[in-house]
Amino acid sequence: MHLQNNLKVQITLLVVLFSMLCSAQQPYKRTLKLMGSRFDITVVANDEAQGNASIAVAIAEITRIEKLISSWDPNSETSSINRNAGIKPVRVDTELFNLIERAIKISKLTDGAFDISYASMDRIWKFDGSMDVMPSEVEIMTSVAKVGFNNIVLDKNESTVFLKLEGMKIGFGGIGKGYAADKAKALLIAQGVPSGIINASGDMNTWGKQPNGSxxxxxxxxxxxxxxxxxxxxxxxxxxxxxxxxxxxxxxxxxxxxxxxxxxxxxxxxxxxxxxxxxxxxxxxxxxxxxxxxxxxxxxxxxxxxxxxxxxxxxxxxxxxxxxxxxxxxxx
The missing domain is CATH 3.10.520.10 (ApbE-like domains)
Structure with missing residues (x-):
């Protein structure tokens, strides 16, 4: 009887140990194209179903951000801002307004080295092997005539954005993927995902640790x-x-x-x-x-x-x- 009880205890311990091993958290990864770039999304989860569900949440959030900031989508608020350059201010969602406001702060911090109005620049430089003559000084000066973050006018009370110069444009090529990765990460953390990496074409955003604790x-x-x-x-x-x-x-x-x-x-x-x-x-x-x-x-x-x-x-x-x-x- 004592031997049987010991055997039952050992079997129970083995079952518990096996169950713990089976439910051990693992990293689950998916690679896909979002915002015109490669995204690698890795989450740590208890099983594949949970991992896939978390990755789907991240994909949906990144897709939402793309629709918000895309200058290629004619229906986006960003496109509306660009179409109305030199004409009138455009009322935008608070999220987009705040992103533009932060971008201008970075422009001031870097003395204009970063500038979302770079999208106004004429594409006179080609890096596909087709250039054999350097652009002239006049061409280069003309190419940036409509660039300048100081010509982006924000009205916080009205939540409007106005580009002073006709033909002026803004774009989020230098900040958009990073912002999308930040938002997806924040959403996953809020939903209890303990750890992961969002790699937006070299923009790496991490939280937590690997399943082995490192x-x-x-x-x-x-x-x-x-x-x-x-x-x-x-x-x-x-x-x-x-x-x-x-x-x-x-x-x-x-x-x-x-x-x-x-x-x-x-x-x-x-x-x-x-x-x-x-x-x-x-x-x-x-x-x-x-x-x-x-x-x-x-x-x-x-x-x-x-x-x-x-x-x-x-x-x-x-x-x-x-x-x-x-x-x-x-x-x-």
Whole structure:
């Protein structure tokens, strides 16, 4: 009888252990195209059904954001703002108004290196191999004549946005994917998803830890050899964005001009080939990564070092790695 009781206890323990193993949380991942870009959505869940349901919530939220900010959709509020440039203010949803207001704050913070009115720029630079002559100085100056965040007029009481110049446009190419990743992450956390990663074409947004208790790690690509990684950095409940321009560029008079263009001057950035920014939100990291390219290594690094909870890694066109003051890199 005593032996039978012991056997029952052992069997019960084995059943409980097996049940715990079967219900152990695992990461579930889906890759798809959203906002015209690749999104990798990973969530930690108890089972596949729960994981798929959480991923579906993220997809729905990102799709909602795309409809809100898209300048390609003629029915979006953003398109309405652009159509009425120089004509009249447009009343918009509070969410879009607040996003534009934050974008203008980043423009002020970066002295205009980041500017959502970049969409007004004439596309005179081509990075598809078709350019054989550099644009003239007059063409370059003309191309940015309607760019300028100071010409975006906000009325908070009326929740309206007005672009002063006829033909002026705004676009969220430098901030939209990061914002969508932030919103999807916030929604999943609110629904009790304990951990995950939303990778919006290099805009990485994480929360929680891996099922084994270790931190999520972000690989920093070596821009001199994109098939190699030069560092792995842990990240918990934050965002990291890497912008690279080592694939899209042109050479004129011995100088390399890349596809990230200074919205103030109309000239492409030069001297930097990769910028990685760590920030509390992907929206901010996204905007600052572009800004550092435009500002240049010294000015960009100086600005980052003045901002709390923001860090960056810069790789210049000679392969020299420079980092902000509070970051440590363990090379691999």
């Amino acid at each position: 931190e999520w790690k972000v690989a920093i690509t070596n821009p001199m050899n994109k098939n190699k990684v030069f560092a792995l950095l842990p990240i918990t409940d934050g965002a990291v964005v890497t912008s690279g321009n080592y694939e899209k560029f042109v050479n004129f008079n011995g100088k390399r001009y890349t596809h990230i263009i200074d919205p103030r001057s109309g000239y492409p950035s030069s001297g930097i080939i990769s910028v990685t920014v760590f920030a509390p939100t992907a929206e901010l990291a996204d905007a600052l990564a572009t800004s550092v390219f435009v500002m240049g290594k010294e000015a960009g690094l100086d600005r980052i070092n003045q901002l709390p909870k923001i860090e960056c890694i810069i790789i210049d066109d000679r392969g020299v790695i420079t980092k902000s003051k509070n970051i440590e890199i363990d090379k691999i």
